Amino acid sequence: MNKKMMLSVLGIVAVSASAALGGTTPGSGVVGSIHDMNQYTGATQDTQGRVCAFCHTPHHALTEGNDYLPLWSHQLPSTTYIPYASATIDATITQATMMDGPSKLCMSCHDGAVAVDTHYATTANKTLTSDAFGAPAVGLEGSLNNDHPIGFVFDQSDGGVANGPVTGNPPVSPSDSTQNNGPSGVHKDNWIRQKAATYIGNTTLTIADRLYATSNGPIMTCATCHDVHNKKNVDVVSATSVNYLLLSPNAGSQICLTCHIK
Template sequence: MKNITTQEEKKMMKKSMVIAAAMGFMAVGIVQAQNSTTGSMNAPAGTGIVGSKHDLSTATGVGGLYGQTDTLDRICIYCHAPHHAMQEADSAGIAYLPLWNHGVTTQFYNLYESDFGDGPAESGLAGVGVDADPAQFADRHLFNGRATLGNPGSVSRLCLSCHDGSVAVNEYGRDPQRANSQKHGVATIADQFMIGGGGNLTNHHPIGFSYLDVVTVDDEIADPDTVVDASGTTIRSLLYAGEMMECVTCHDVHNTRNTGETFLWKSDRESKFCLTCHVK
């Protein structure tokens, strides 16, 4: 009987260990989901598009929310196609088209402006500057990129083709692509992810301006050769065409080389991402 009891005890111990291990895996999964910096599933920063919020398949992503009907349940088809991709003649003036397969926005935008008008006199805050110098107040609180600020550049307009809500997320493909590579849907992006809705960019960080021009007149903007992360990435390397502030300056849309939440190149914990460019 003693041997039987011992065997039963061993079995019970094994069961307990299996249950404990399973609970441990569940706990790890829960922590991973809670700590997931970009994904709707479990895709930590820098681990690729699969499982991230830009994964629009149904198996691993959020495609079910946007009417994904592709029989192959592809991730990339929403934005890219290897054949019969969009050409510039059909792109509403967008010149950057990386095998682009999605409908494009034709929206024109109301752009960001500083709240302080053209100077401290208009703001009613004259004399409240650095060392009581109203001119210094204006220099430090006005947006100094207005000279080059225009509508968002081509690379940002690709992002806005989903994010401004004017084009359905599930609007992709064109003739003569196969029928299952096309979708003419109506599912627009959720409000919390909408940027530039109704053409309004006045309350968002400005894009479409020359960072290099701003840094020459604003002593609270970091040198473009400032190193961003441990790999040696610089601000300049993240500027579109080495100069322009665009969506890709802050976000890695494919979740491949970033280390921060919401596709940011590095985490904004303790505002460290903002303080990379803004010297405060």
């Protein structure tokens, strides 16, 4: 029987679930968004009112500690993360490579190890402390075993797991064992769309656009689902929903169904 990757959306969300920030218009940019640290009570605000400075700097950037440091100004965690694992996951994830790309940058705030308002020479103390539903912390104490897997090679064409059609349903039964053996022992999943598929409700983007290139092949990262700068995301905000910076809407589980054929 073909096994399915566990379906969950990695909760890279807001520092606060307040209605004011949670309702920020998707696509309106980082200023005033849930990643504008100057808006949070108790946070050490930037003395010059800068928004980008909490993550980036034009000079004197960090250059060690990750393979992807886009003029980074924020302290990186030294945590070794426990990856998601279950009997239903097809992908191969290793601790050595799961944080390649932007994911470790996300964790530098969201795992609670480094204060979110730390930047430049400022060491602050506003950390995320809860991994409960509605809270923004992910990976507290280094555990990502209850979150959507990241850090795995995505597409079967690159030696990964996704082997489903770009549109429509698989042409063969998932129980057909001749269709389920991928290269190097990697399991093919005919019910996960290949990387050429576009995001539902955001068809200018393909999954391939949001994978991170590594020596092992393009991997899924936090940025495969989320857009931290609030520009490319299209999540729908209403009185009962917030802007989770998603590249497809939460409504109707469109973000999930972009990859998972259900």
